[in-house]
Amino acid sequence: MNQTKQPLLIFTDMDGTLLDHNNYSWDAANGALNELAEKQFPVICNTSKTFAEVAQLHQDIGLDCPFIVENGSAIYPPAPKCSNNQESVAHSKNLHQIGSSRQTILQKLSTLRQQGFKFSGFSDWNNEQIIQHTGLNLTQAKQSAQRYYSEPLIWQDTDEQKLKFIQHLQSSGLTALQGGRFLSVQGQCNKGLALNWYKNYYENQIKQKVITVALGDSENDIAMLEAADISIWIKSNKAFPQLQKTTQVYHSSKFGPAGWQETMAHILHLYNTNQLNIQAQ
Structure with a gap:
């Protein structure tokens, strides 16, 4: 048919x-x-x-x-x-693979945090905090924490600072994408x-x-x-x-x-x- x-x-x-x-x-x-x-x-x-x-x-x-x-x-x-x-x-x-390694991403985020940008991400949280931020159960939270190419963040600063933050990322070959819950920092993908x-x-x-x-x-x-x-x-x-x-x-x-x-x-x-x-x- x-x-x-x-x-x-x-x-x-x-x-x-x-x-x-x-x-x-x-x-x-x-x-x-x-x-x-x-x-x-x-x-x-x-x-x-x-x-x-x-x-x-x-x-x-x-x-x-x-x-x-x-x-x-x-x-x-x-x-x-x-x-x-x-x-x-x-x-x-x-x-x-298109994106960058998570290790590269976390190194850059550490530098930006030292420069005064305010955010919190998966690498900062234990399983219970991931559950609070996502609504996942414990097994799902553990799976969500097994990241290889990205770091989801909750932005804790002004929109102006967020723009500067993204510009810093882009100059280092990274980028940030806004999803339904998080700002995801990742490679140019x-x-x-x-x-x-x-x-x-x-x-x-x-x-x-x-x-x-x-x-x-x-x-x-x-x-x-x-x-x-x-x-x-x-x-x-x-x-x-x-x-x-x-x-x-x-x-x-x-x-x-x-x-x-x-x-x-x-x-x-x-x-x-x-x-x-x-x-x-």
């Missing part, structure tokens, strides 16, 4: 997008996730989360695809399987660069062009949505960020996984009825 030649390749943010912002549930999106699995359209997590967090989520959700961690810093092959009572899985070799790298890699693997779909809810998703053929903003408590692209941009009317289900069901309906008027680039 489906005459569209190019398969879909889905890239999704996690917190506030596929996962509910408050309870981290994805249940409301199960219908669309199941249809994508039936069609063998990969769902690529493209998230600020760590390898350990996404590896566990892959098992919980039932995903078996490569994934992108720490705001586009690295792309990994499908997560190794682990038992339900295992707190984390062994860190495996990435397919491709973003979710859009990672999307483009994996898209090219995947097309070379299957010897076919794909149509990319990206879903996100925060400023750190802008680069990913700009890079995608089809861009979907999931409703949050903030106004929808603006994109430079003006075509194939959709907005959910529902929050989190309910919005994910709403918009992906619409895209899949258009795809199934040959109304998705777009060709892979």
